[in-house]
Amino acid sequence: MKSQASTLLAEVRTFRQNHPDVRYVDLIALDIPGHFYGKRYPIEMLEKVAAGSPLKLPQNAVLLGVQGGLFKIGDYCFHDGDPDANRRLVPGTLKPVSWESQPLGQMLITSDGTEAPIEFEPREVLAKVLERLHHKGIHPVVAFELEFYLFDKKLDNGLPQFARDPLGDDTDDQPNLHIERLSRFSEVLDDMAQTAKDQGIDITVITAELGPGQFEINFGHLDDGLRAADWAALFCRSTRGVALKHGYRASFMAKPYLQFPGSGMHVHVSLYDGAGNNVLAAHQQQPLRHAVAGCLELLPHCMPIFSPNHNAFRRLGGTVNAATRASWGFEDRDACVRIPDSDPRNLRIEHRLASADANPYLVLAAILVGLEHGLEAKREPIAPLNEDRSSGTDFPVEMLDAVRAMQHQPVLRDKLGAEFIDVYCENKRQDHLAFQQEINAREYRWFL
The missing domain is CATH 3.10.20.70 (Glutamine synthetase, N-terminal domain)
Structure with a gap:
């Protein structure tokens, strides 16, 4: 001390x-x-x-x-x-x-x-999971990727407007991955990246995504899971502040437009033993299959963490690369759990289901618990999407159903803590019910 x-x-x-x-x-x-x-x-x-x-x-x-x-x-x-x-x-x-x-x-x-x-503090929940893994000789290496939208600073009757680029266009007409959009918004994006670096965050790749004014930022891989989640949390704070300084709003809202893709939080995780060997790559990658099976088994019970609010459930299905069932696949962005192509040393999973506004500490904790459970249970996963495009298991797509699925799941109560599970589920239930306590204009149009 x-x-x-x-x-x-x-x-x-x-x-x-x-x-x-x-x-x-x-x-x-x-x-x-x-x-x-x-x-x-x-x-x-x-x-x-x-x-x-x-x-x-x-x-x-x-x-x-x-x-x-x-x-x-x-x-x-x-x-x-x-x-x-x-x-x-x-x-x-x-x-x-x-x-x-x-x-x-x-x-x-x-x-x-x-x-x-505090048993239900998000950082403490993750810290306990990491400590338990370390005692078992398992050391995660983690990298987050975050998608977000830029909007005009001014709302239009409470609704977001497309970000106006320096050319003065009313709409963003640059397609997915177009480098020109990065050039048009380079001033604010460069400031976001530099500000993040000033916070100690390792920013790597910046991508223009499919939605108008949508971008993705990748972070470097870290062998400290707490620090990796710190980076994700701090990046959200600094990015919102920098955007306002430049006359924009930056939002990590999961689904700001129904007609355009939502914003996700993708998490890359590899596991190493004390000697630095990739645990997932051993024995012809059999541990990888077990870990995937564990993730998929617990995924339907972790939906209140991966989709933490009413809007986040809107992101699931209906648009590009947004899964509707618990699934996995090699180099397949339609899967919840993607296995990127890599050499055995860097073999990892990419968990793609969480929304960008999810709590990074809890998302990482839930993913690690899934991997841990899979390595212990040693079960075979369902078929990957590469072999069967219909492969997958259902998960809840509405908050109250998701809370019920989470609250009494024994593995989660054991590995994330029963006190945390009870507190978290009740917080999500109450938040959802509070959100419903407002009658909007459409409701009057339909039922008055």
Whole structure:
């Protein structure tokens, strides 16, 4: 602990030397719906926290709904006195914020690694999964890919408008993968990439996607799953801020347009043993098949994580490369679990089902649990799509059905934690019911 405090204190002092104009730092963490919460600390108080002073925030901040409201979940929120819980600073995450009008810093905080971690905090859920895998001699290497849309900054009666490029066109007429779209939006995209790199995020490939104003950003592979999920979360925050600075809105909403593709979160995962050997490639790739079978078996029970809101379920089916059933295949983007072509050293799965607005910590935790379960159960998967285009198993496509499928699944309750499963399912159920408590204009047109 003394060594960590010394490291954190050195990090804060170095930051102050390099950024003397920064007076405040946002201490932030991701809640269950995938939004950042936290507090803005004076930089001198942050130095005291780094030296060992307590850092406490309300435990129930993690339970916030999409709109920030609190739901009655067991005894939490309304019958527990709303207690504080300890947080700690995440080393290496103190970075400048360049998209605000005033100099500012930000730093991740978490309850994992404290004396009493919050069992349902997303980062803690992932930390426990990774720790268990490490004890079994399994070391994941992870890379995220995130799709997002750019919109005009101004809404039209609450509806998004296409992003206007510097040529002044009212619509984006550049087709999928067209390099010209990257050129037209190069100013904002370059700023997004540079800002992410300033946050310590390894940005690699940038792609123009099929939707108007839709792009994909790839991150480098990491042997630290927590850090990989940190990158995904922080990228969303910085990208939204940079877009506003340039007169756009950036959104990771799963399905902003019914007629165009949705935005996904693709996660590449390979597994290595302590000697650096690829676990999935051993014994003529038999462990790969077992791991795929485990992912597919648990996938229908993880849908509230992969599709965390009403809009996310709209993304499934009906458009390019959006699966409608739990499936797998070699070099097949229609599959939920794709096996990219690679040499044995880099053999991996690409999990393609999650929406871009899903919680990256929980998505990765669910994928890893599926892989772990498959390696333990040693079952053969269903036929890949390469052999049978109709292969696949059904999964829930509506939130309340998905919650019911998740809540009592024994493997998930064991490996993700029963307390987390109960809290998460109730949070999603309450959020979904709250969303339904509004009558829109179409409902009046149909039924008045």
